[in-house]
Amino acid sequence: MRTITFEQIASAVEGLCIKANTQIGADVKEALEKAHAAEESPLGKTIIGHIMENNAIAENEMVPICQDTGMTVVFVTIGQEVFVEGGLTDAINEGVRRGYEKGYLRKSVVKDPLIRVNTGDNTPAVIHYDIVPGDKLHIMVAPKGFGSENMSQLKMFKPADGVEAIKKFVIEAVEKAGPNPCPPIVVGVGIGGTMEKASFLAKKALLRHIGHHSDKAHIAALEKELLEKINNLGIGPQGLGGRTTALAVNVETYPTHIAGLPCAVNINCHVARHSETEL
């Protein structure tokens, strides 16, 4: 057994919250640069230019890229030989509490979904745990803004509906969202499993680096086809018209039941935040 302390975890999460909210990923930067060069709409090109300028200001001045610093979604992969001294969930939430305070990040979480009083520290986080062999602890912090989160969709298809129904569903979800999720967007699609597994996969798909396709040939082909069709919608940067509606479409799959074909769509805005570390 390897022992990792509460303080090590809280401190790591604190740093990850600040980093994820102030520094854009290298993959996103590169994708925006390419989009800026290729965009046909003059207004769309100007908008992507402003987005790049915004990202540079955020990084240089250590201020949030977007004022919606999100609900903090945390993906944890924990080796079963790791012993956490002091409680893992509590340590993660303590890190979120410190990070959002020290980083001057907006606290956007309400305690009760109906009564709606702010918790004042952005906790609790939404935490997903995965237990694996070994003695490492991997933590990824992915703050999720709700301009894009609110555009999510889930549908339980019949097996007979097949891949064509899935394509139509994903494209319609992006079309319906239009300008709301702050395009250019990253589209996460989860196919298979159960209702909640498909939603989890769609969220997980957003974490994949832009430019990396699925290692399954038929899924990689589906990603490329969906990206092309989405960019043909004309929605463009901020929805004001143009060629760059999505920077990437990432599809994750899982085995499912003989009777079902669940499919979920989760959208990320152009900020597409995530930051990770291994303890």
Place this chain on the structure above:
Amino acid sequence: MKAVRLTTPLTQEVLRQLKAGDTVLISGTIYTGRDAAHKRLVETLDRGEDLPFNVKDAVIYFVGPCPAKPGQVIGSAGPTSSYRMDTYSPRLIEQGLTGMIGKGLRGPAVVDAMKKHGCVYFVAIGGAGALMARSIKEAKVIAYDDLGTEAVRELVVEDFPVIVCIDAEGNNLYEQGRAQYQRA
């Protein structure tokens, strides 16, 4: 593209000259408000009481800023999704509101009220909160302090960059722009 410069208050005379697609730099005073503040503003009107600011010829910005770091006027302050204010916006437009700044789609009832009373919907760049905060020179909470980031703030802005998305005739850049770049 040459930007139109305008200074608040936004009068009917000025807003009638703005067309969907114009890029605009706003200077002067604007007010902030998002979901919870809008709910309270409309409840105030329902009770027959005065609003906490003069809404006549005013511009409202749908934003919930980040806390300001020491030395900053305001933290990151980009627009939030406007459709969540659709329930409330027609009431404020009837009271004389002439400009809204946000991002994303608006419902037909809002557009009808805009055409009827004269109001413009501007969009700012979603997710560019660090850039937009640079145009905000002063900020103070003037109502609903308990709402934190959702409190109503009076902002003094200088060359605040926006785009006319829906003008007072109902022309909509979301529709026009998309149609121009859509491929079969």
